[in-house]
Amino acid sequence: MVLTIKRTNRFKRYEKLVTRTKKYLVSDEDNRFRVDSKVLTKNYSPISKHKSWFIVKMV
Template sequence: MALKEKVGVVVSTKMQKTIVVLVENKFRHPRYAKTVVRTKRYLAHDETSQAKLGDKVILLQSRPMSRHKHWVLKQVLQKTNS
């Protein structure tokens, strides 16, 4: 079984070793053919606290680390200017 990956934007870094990442899912509505955007927030483990607010990151699925945290930061794709 291949591990899942998700790409999103960091929206919170207030916890220790944990980031909150907003992931967008775009799909066409089956009846109306309009593009629908759904968002979901994932908690991810960031051991070295390298991700900052607004960074674009890749998450990798992992074992459950807490009640809601089942993802690990794999890579920071794009840093923010601030």
């Protein structure tokens, strides 16, 4: 599962809104969560090569 975090900041010089995104691979072993689910994640020791996060609960 891919977790996408969006952050909106104001550019200092031009004062425009800038949206930045960051994607994390999250472990979801049971496939309980769907797209657009809001979840609470926690950092963990590496589960695989790219996964080091797992889902704690749904918010």
